[in-house]
Amino acid sequence: LAYTSGFAIATSVLGGYGAIAEFDPNQGIVSNEIVLGGISSSTDTLYRVIGSGGAFSPDGSKFYTHEVDLGTGISSLVQYDVSSHTYSVINGSRYTVSASVPYGKKLRLYGDTIYCTDTAYVNIITDPNKAGAACNYLYKAITSIILPKPIIDYSITSELVYPLDEMTDNTNALDTLICSPDFLEGGMELSALEYDATFQYTWSNGSSSSKLQVYDTGVYWVAYKNNCGVHKVDSFNLRGDFLYVPQITINNMNRLGTTRKYAHYQWLYNGNKIEGANDSVYVVEQNGDYQVIVTNESGCSDTSAIYQVTNVSINDAATMGQYIRIYPNPAVDEIHISAPVAVNTFLVGLDGRTLKYAYHATSVRISNLSSGVYYMKIFDTSGLLLRVEKIIKISQ
Numbered sequence: 458l459a460y461t462s463g464f465a466i467a468t469s470v471l472g473g474y475g476a477i478a479e480f481d482p483n484q485g486i487v488s489n490e491i492v493l494g495g496i497s498s499s500t501d502t503l504y505r506v507i508g509s510g511g512a513f514s515p516d517g518s519k520f521y522t523h524e525v526d527l528g529t530g531i532s533s534l535v536q537y538d539v540s541s542h543t544y545s546v547i548n549g550s551r552y553t554v555s556a557s558v559p560y561g562k563k564l565r566l567y568g569d570t571i572y573c574t575d576t577a578y579v580n581i582i583t584d585p586n587k588a589g590a591a592c593n594y595l596y597k598a599i600t601s602i603i604l605p606k607p608i609i610d611y612s613i614t615s616e617l618v619y620p621l622d623e624m625t626d627n628t629n630a631l632d633t634l635i636c637s638p639d640f641l642e643g644g645m646e647l648s649a650l651e652y653d654a655t656f657q658y659t660w661s662n663g664s665s666s667s668k669l670q671v672y673d674t675g676v677y678w679v680a681y682k683n684n685c686g687v688h689k690v691d692s693f694n695l696r697g698d699f700l701y702v703p704q705i706t707i708n709n710m711n712r713l714g715t716t717r718k719y720a721h722y723q724w725l726y727n728g729n730k731i732e733g734a735n736d737s738v739y740v741v742e743q744n745g746d747y748q749v750i751v752t753n754e755s756g757c758s759d760t761s762a763i764y765q766v767t768n769v770s771i772n773d774a775a776t777m778g779q780y781i782r783i784y785p786n787p788a789v790d791e792i793h794i795s796a797p798v799a800v801n802t803f804l805v806g807l808d809g810r811t812l813k814y815a816y817h818a819t820s821v822r823i824s825n826l827s828s829g830v831y832y833m834k835i836f837d838t839s840g841l842l843l844r845v846e847k848i849i850k851i852s853q
Contacts, residue, residue: 458487461511461522475511475522477539477547491544493537494524494551512564512571513539514585519592521554521564521571521582534558534573534580538588554582554594644672649679650691656681671695698755705749705764707840712738713764719751725760741766741841766839778844781835787849790824794835800843803834828852 458480475493480486511522518540525532538550563574571582579599582592647669649658658681660669671677678692704716713724714737724734725748731739741747744766752758782795794802802821804813807830815821821833831848 459511459513459520459522475524477520477537477542479542489542491542491547493520493522493548494535510564510573512566512585514571515566515569516586519585519588521585523558523564531556532558534564534594536589536592550588552589554592555580555596557596644670645695646670647677647679647693647695649681649689651681651683651689653683656683696755698753698757700751700753700757700759702759703749703751703761705747705761707764712740713747713749714738715749715751715761720754721752723750725749766841778835781844783833783835783846783848786846787851788823789851789853791820791822792833792848793820794818796835796843799838801836801838803836804848805832805834807831823848823850826850 458478459475460478461475476490477493478487478490481488511520513520518538520537520539522535522537523532524535533553534555536550536552536554537547539547541547558573558575558580565572566585569583569585571585573580573582575597577600578597581595581598583595584591584593587593649656649667652667656667658665658667658679660666661676661678662669667679667681669677669679674695674697676692676694678690680688680690682688701717703719706714706716715722718737722735722737724731724739726743727745728748739747739749746763746765748761748763750758750760780797781800782793784793784795786792794800799817801816802814802818803811804821804823805811812826812831813821813823817838823831828850831850833846833848834842835844835846836842
């Protein structure tokens with residue numbers, strides 16, 4: 458990427474410089490600037506780049522621009538070899554193509570030729586890829602016989618290199634996702650990233666304020682200009698959605714779950730993320746405080762309240778299950794349950810259907826059931842599975 462600046466009034470040259478920088482088109486990053494013309498921090502520099510003239514050769518290996526010798530006032534058309542992005546190589550390759558070029562005229566690459574505007578004619582470089590005199594500079598290649606006088610700077614309209622009269626910075630503000638069904642009632646205020654009372658603002662709806670109150674989702678933008686003539690554009694992508702607050706439940710299979718389905722889950726134990734616990738259910742392994750962070754399809758996220766597991770762990774369940782007595786078995790009318798803690802029972806058939814359930818159960822009547830095989834699942838009051846027992850119902 459090349460940059461040139463500077464201008465002249467009469468015979469006086471005012472400021473300006475030229476530079477070559479590396480440009481990453483994938484990320485839009487400009488870096489490693491190399492100033493042209495031998496410019497350094499010292500005050501005895503010989504050359505300054507003037508005007509907005511500059512053009513790369515077709516293969517990108519050469520760069521042509523205008524410079525003026527501050528000592529003699531002579532304006533020159535010069536060539537730099539930019540095939541290697543090194544300060545010494547680029548500035549060491551400086552070659553004067555012509556020492557008689559008016560201040561700040563335009564250079565344009567069109568096809569394989571570079572055209573240089575002059576007062577009343579056009580000079581051309583027929584072989585701009587070649588170094589030094591081999592670039593074949595032709596003075597007055599196109600004369601005023603076929604061109605009007607004077608030739609204005611913009612007479613060459615097909616261009617790959619062109620001046621930026623005003624610089625524009627484009628910024629994409631972070632997308633805003635409002636996870637509430639009521640946010641439109643009060644609206645939301647969008648603000649330009651930079652504010653100054655002297656700036657001129659224009660919003661996508663025509664408003665000239667530095668802020669905009671919006672009441673709907675969508676894409677909004679604001680364009681503004683500062684005192685240096687730099688244009689800036691900020692854009693906002695406002696989205697809205699509703700997320701049901703997650704509630705933890707425990708199912709019959711001794712696993713934590715939620716009352717609703719979500720797109721993504723992250724389970725927590727004592728406030729810390731459980732590695733790999735991203736399923737819709739989580740099997741409890743120890744006592745403690747459990748939570749789940751859920752996210753819906755739109756990206757709205759929320760964290761559940763704490764669900765405490767305080768009485769037993771998986772290992773306790775295995776131990777406690779050994780002390781549970783279920784009798785008689787086989788049975789005719791009633792089954793008794795003896796357990797060291799309060800339990801809830803679910804009697805299910807071979808097809809998995811729950812036929813009977815009892816809370817804080819000490820016995821279960823089965824007299825109205827058909828003879829056959831059933832399964833009794835016994836849970837503690839927190840929902841932790843303690844034991845599964847096969848039950849045989851017989852007739853009298």
